[in-house]
Amino acid sequence: MRIATWNVNSVTARLPRLLAWLESAKPDVVCLQELKCATDAFPGEQVAELGYEAAAYGTGRWNGVAILSRVGIEDVRRGLIDEPVYEDASEPRAIGATCDGVRVWSVYVPNGREPGHEHYAYKLRWLEALRGTVISESDGARPFAVLGDFNIAPTDEDVWDISLFTESTHVTDAERKALAVLREAGLSDVLPRALKYDKPYTYWDYRQLAFPKNNGMRIDLVYADAKFAGSVTDAYVDREERKGKGASDHAPVVVDLTV
């Protein structure tokens, strides 16, 4: 089975590239983030023509997540257990589904904006709810993984220049502790290989030639339980998708499994 995660930065704007990529990469399951469209506006018919069923969860302008599967999709759950709200609103940032016996979650962790900001506190509360959902759903009986844009660089090696990240989100101790808590809950970081250079970055800002300079960050992660991680045969970042006109600022992470 091939499972991928990709922050597409608007599924509407990215649709031509998404469809072409589905045809070339041939993933069985795809976790999408930043749909920027409402559930009803998701391009389900277009992906169905390529053999994919879709479960989407979006409210429009911001956020939005989905799972595509060509091996079946069951037990869809929208939102985390005991999910926090931001400014009194629940945001579409998590969706779970079972695809051919594998339980996957597609997550778009809040950005945080800056340490001390209310959005940062929300990010940490949201990650606590993710932990609770992981504990509730990962029983070891079936392969389980959380895939998506975590908006956290796990180590200093996961950003191009850590000296530029003082007083910044994505690298703080509290955010990294939230990842450590997920590892303590039985998940492990499935580290992809890079197709070029030495670091498997997954995000490069649109500005200041970040991609040509390889000023990237590894923030799109695959956190998998033992059954899932133990069946991984390969994992890579498809940086080709960051190239050219009409690219997302994130590249897909692709994982191959024996299950």
Next chain:
DNA sequence: ATGCCTGGGTATCCCAGA
């Protein structure tokens, strides 16, 4: 070449992204 932001909506500026 991979090339100096992009997407979407309250729209022709503003907010968010990381």
